[in-house]
Amino acid sequence: MSDESTATLHRLQDFLAGQEGTAGTRIADLRRAGAGRSRENWLFDLVGPGPQDREPLILRSDPDGGLVDTSRAQEFAVLRALEASDLPTPRVRWLDATGAQLGSPSLLMRREPGTCDYRVVNGERPEAERRALAESFCDLLADVHAVDWRGLGLDAVLPDPGEHAARHELDHWEQVLRQDQLEALPELDLAIDWLRTRARPSRRTVLVHADYKPGNILLEGDRVSSLLDWELAHLGDPLEDLGWVTQPLRAGEHLIDGVWTAEDLLTRYAATTGLHIEDDELRWWVVFSTFKTAVMQVSGLRAFTEGRSDEPYRPTRRVLATLLAALTED
Amino acid sequence: MHPTVDEQLTGALRLLDVLQTEDELSPGGQEVLTNVRRLLGKVQRSWAAQLPFHTADNAELTALLARTAPLVDPALVPADDGAPPLDAVAVATRNAQLRALLSQVVTGLPRTPEGDAARAAIGDHLRHRVDTDPT
Numbered sequence: 001m002s003d004e005s006t007a008t009l010h011r012l013q014d015f016l017a018g019q020e021g022t023a024g025t026r027i028a029d030l031r032r033a034g035a036g037r038s039r040e041n042w043l044f045d046l047v048g049p050g051p052q053d054r055e056p057l058i059l060r061s062d063p064d065g066g067l068v069d070t071s072r073a074q075e076f077a078v079l080r081a082l083e084a085s086d087l088p089t090p091r092v093r094w095l096d097a098t099g100a101q102l103g104s105p106s107l108l109m110r111r112e113p114g115t116c117d118y119r120v121v122n123g124e125r126p127e128a129e130r131r132a133l134a135e136s137f138c139d140l141l142a143d144v145h146a147v148d149w150r151g152l153g154l155d156a157v158l159p160d161p162g163e164h165a166a167r168h169e170l171d172h173w174e175q176v177l178r179q180d181q182l183e184a185l186p187e188l189d190l191a192i193d194w195l196r197t198r199a200r201p202s203r204r205t206v207l208v209h210a211d212y213k214p215g216n217i218l219l220e221g222d223r224v225s226s227l228l229d230w231e232l233a234h235l236g237d238p239l240e241d242l243g244w245v246t247q248p249l250r251a252g253e254h255l256i257d258g259v260w261t262a263e264d265l266l267t268r269y270a271a272t273t274g275l276h277i278e279d280d281e282l283r284w285w286v287v288f289s290t291f292k293t294a295v296m297q298v299s300g301l302r303a304f305t306e307g308r309s310d311e312p313y314r315p316t317r318r319v320l321a322t323l324l325a326a327l328t329e330d
Numbered sequence: 331m332h333p334t335v336d337e338q339l340t341g342a343l344r345l346l347d348v349l350q351t352e353d354e355l356s357p358g359g360q361e362v363l364t365n366v367r368r369l370l371g372k373v374q375r376s377w378a379a380q381l382p383f384h385t386a387d388n389a390e391l392t393a394l395l396a397r398t399a400p401l402v403d404p405a406l407v408p409a410d411d412g413a414p415p416l417d418a419v420a421v422a423t424r425n426a427q428l429r430a431l432l433s434q435v436v437t438g439l440p441r442t443p444e445g446d447a448a449r450a451a452i453g454d455h456l457r458h459r460v461d462t463d464p465t
Contacts, residue, residue: 032358184430187456189437190449197441310362312369320460328453 005030007103008042012059015101016046019094024049033058040104043111056111057093062104064308069176069299070231072105073097077157078230079109085147088112088140088226112226118215118253127259133222134260135268137214140224141245142272145206145238154207158235163201165236166284170195173288177295180302187320188298191291194327198284202237204275209233212241213253238275242266243285248322249293283326290323339374343367372465379464381418384425387459388413391428394455395435398448402438406431 009030016022025048033041042059062072076095083091091110096102117123121134149155161168174192177185209216210232218226245254246262255261270276300313333341349355350363392408399406408428413420436452439445 183426184433186429186432186436186452187460189433190453190456193436193439193449310365312365317460317463321457324453324457324460328450328457 005032008059011102012042012044015094015096018101022046025053028054057108058090058111059102059106059108061102061106062099064104064303071097072107072231074157075231075233076107078154078233079107081152081154081157082147082230084152087143087147088224089230090226090228112218114218114220114225116215116218116228118213120214120219121254121256121260122252127256129222130256131260133219134254134256134265136222136224137217137254138265138268139272140217140227141209141212141241142269144209144212144227145204145241145273147207149205149207149235155235158207158233160205160235161202162205163203165202165205165240166199166288167196169234169236169240169288169292170199173292173295177298180295180299182298182302182305185298185315187315187324188291188294191287191294191323191327195284195288195291200281200284202239204238205235206238207233208236208238208240210236210240210244212245213250215253237285238273239277239282239285240288242269242277243282243287244289246282247286247289247293248326249290249319287323287326290319290326294319294323335377336374339370339377343370343374346370376464381416381421383462383464384418384421385415388421388424388428390455390459391425391432394451395428395431398439398452399431399435401440401444401448402435406434 009027012027012030016025016027025046028045028047030042030044033043040061040063042061044057044059046055046057047053060072060075073095076092076097079089079092082089090112092107093110094108096106099105121130121137123130125133147154149158159168170192177188177192181188209227209230211229216227216229217224218228242265244250246265251262255265266277266282294315297313297315297319300309300311301315303309304312346363346367350360350367355363388411392411395406395408399408408431411424413424415421432452435448439448
């Protein structure tokens with residue numbers, strides 16, 4: 001076992017010893033999960049106290065640096081509230097909000113069965129199966145937006161921006177940009193100027209996942225077993241998630257050329273939710289999604305140059321070119 | 331003359347190839363190595379093109395700012411370039427300064443036909459820059 005694994009094991013043992021319901025249990029098969037882009041994840045089983053008791057768990061901790069800076073306490077509260085809904089979400093177990101015991105802010109949750117494949121709708125499966133999966137992902141997004149967030153008490157955890165969701169999100173990501181940019185980026189200033197003058201009031205306020213993608217969906221065969229990564233979730237405009245999944249940068253993850261187009265997705269979503277979407281309205285969120293991606297890359301670059309991350313992120317030509325093309329197409 | 335910058339970078343990448351075939355390298359170590367290779371590859375592809383790119387971009391930015399900055403604040407029109415033309419660091423620093431001025435112009439442009447024309451010109455410049463930036 002590496003020094004890092006040993007240190008994590010000891011911290012986990014000490015932390016779990018102080019939690020309810022862990023008497024007589026032990027940690028087994030502790031290992032680091034594949035390189036998560038914004039979290040440091042460890043997998044293990046909690047074994048006992050009964051001879052057949054074995055609970056698969058995951059420890060999600062803040063890394064020193066990453067693409068986004070979010071709150072584990074908020075993610076824990078959102079997931080805890082969603083346990084009362086019909087959404088397939090992982091069960092959260094424990095939280096170390098400050099990192100006092102686990103080294104950095106962390107949450108522990110149940111490891112759900114299944115696998116994630118971010119390219120599954122353009123993978124090896126037969127076309128009909130891939131289209132059916134893409135449709136089920138669209139339906140799951142509609143389910144997320146249909147969550148009764150007031151009834152679940154999510155408004156006690158997440159601020160309600162009301163009809164100003166677009167401005168609220170733009171302000172937030174501009175603030176992240178100002179905090180993390182290492183130099184002037186007129187490309188992003190031009191995007192902010194464009195977005196600020198065209199922001200529209202939202203027609204509905206829903207729970208927005210904000211990083212909806214097949215890479216965050218656990219599948220068992222063709223069944224969705226869990227929707228993961230709720231760290232960016234917030235209340236806002238449903239078009240935000242729709243802009244995220246239909247933006248050109250992510251077409252390969254959500255759409256199938258000639259088989260499942262953005263128009264197909266929006267038509268199915270509208271039929272399920274009754275929300276008909278105007279092109280201009282969606283365009284704002286598509287541009288915003290590309291802008292947000294660029295800001296995340298800016299944050300990643302700062303983390304890299306400060307030695308907090310080993311991933312050499314940077315605002316890429318592809319993202320900047322896509323953003324500028326979207327701004328200047330009218 | 332030898333080893334040239336290219337020869338040194340090619341050599342560094344070759345040595346990393348040797349390391350990458352080592353059996354005992356952990357998955358984490360492999361990932362770090364891949365990132366080092368990506369960074370060195372970028373430097374190898376771009377280092378020689380940076381000075382001419384920044385020189386050309388500085389000239390275009392200076393002309394663009396001369397046309398658009400007066401709509402916001404005449405003080406944002408750049409003064410004459412004092413950077414030594416063959417000093418790559420000075421030319422790159424000048425580029426960052428001119429881009430900072432452009433950001434200020436973008437942020438302050440009026441909502442008028444002239445302002446919109448300036449936005450369009452700035453958009454065209456930035457698209458061209460992104461397409462040709464060797465870094």
